[in-house]
Amino acid sequence: MSNISLSLYLHIPFCKHRCAYCDFNTYTSLLDLRETYADALVAEMAQVAGGVRRPVHTIFFGGGTPSLMSPASMQRILDGVRANFDLAADAEVTMEANPGTVDLDYLTAVSQTGINRLSFGVQSVIPSELALLERTHDFGTVVEAVQMARQAGLNNFNLDLIYGVPGQTLNSWEQSVRTVLDLDPTHLSLYCLTIEPGTPMQRWLLNGRIQPPDPDLAADQYELACTILVEHGYDHYEISNWAKPGKECEHNLTYWRNGDYLGLGAGAHGHAAGMRYQIVKQPRVYLRRLEEAAAPGYPLSTAVAASHAVSRAEAISDAMMTQLRLLNEGLDLAAFEAKFGQSVAEIYGSTLAQLVDWGLVALANGRLRLTQKGWFLSNQVFYRFMLDEV
DSSP: OOOOOEEEEEEEOBOSSOOTTOOSSOBSSOGGGHHHHHHHHHHHHHHHHTTOOOEEEEEEEEESOGGGSOHHHHHHHHHHHHHHSEEEEEEEEEEEEOGGGOOHHHHHHHHHHTOOEEEEEEEOSOHHHHHHHTOSOOHHHHHHHHHHHHHTTOOOEEEEEEESOTTOOHHHHHHHHHHHHTTOOSEEEEEEOOOOTTSHHHHHHHTTSSOOOOHHHHHHHHHHHHHHHHHTTOEEEETTEEESTTOOOHHHHHHHTTOOEEEESTTOEEEETTEEEEEOSOHHHHHHHTTOOOOOBTTBOTTEEEEEEOOHHHHHHHHHHHHTTBTTTOEEHHHHHHHHSSOHHHHHHHHHHHHHHTTSEEEETTEEEEOHHHHHTHHHHHHHHHHSOO
């Protein structure tokens, strides 16, 4: 048995309302399944673990809206984790929450289950932008939610914001950034809006209700946020993420360091024991699948829809794309060579030289990192590494 410590991602697919930009695996008509679903998650853990209590150091409840789950069901899920895995005493346990779905009693109760970090979907402080995104809260609700979280002892929290929103200006974006900083969050995630196929926002774009996002404005918004957050003492440790010193999201660091994590719940993805896999998306199908007895064996459950062994080429490309997202840490060149038997320069030769020449990546102190210019063009950098035949 490996002593690698795992991260667990637990997908909660329920929402009261689906936002206009959302293409996540969420359902608004299945709220009556919540209690059954909590039990199914525990059944899936037992299948995957197969009686071996592997170490776990982070848990992340994503969604959907995990804060729609009752404290009792969160307790059952976390008891299931403790029964099937060796959960570290200081494990980071994050729950995503919509600001309008929580009150002090709820937050106090979930903190007693072991949740010790929250991630609030704020997205904007501007009423017209929240309306366009079809968020159901206003900023006053965010302020109250943060105050209640602190009262419940949940002082470690992330706030999400979105830039590149149609109609958003540099000034309105600056107002959002500066206003959330007044709440003194330990962590901020800033995402550029992508208009995904099949979302209401894509329909509005096609029928002319909204204008396409302006990539130049989005780059200016990103640059402005970088400047403001550094001035406020936040460490820009990943392309889209900033933290107070020592408050980086340990769970997401597992992804960016290309570590092992188990995805549990409808539509979750996992990467462990040299496999990548995805769980069936539809919650009712997920529940049915977990009634089957014969599990395929770690890390797969009977609810897996697809899985494959990670090839060497895929592992190399994954390492490049995930670790370069870490702006301070970057890619450890010696560790890469030890793992793959070839250096980055041997594998990527002319592509690497060209990206260095263009000033998009830099080699220093045994690490490969994106430059500040490369932060804005990271997708092009990753695309170049993917294009190269490994």
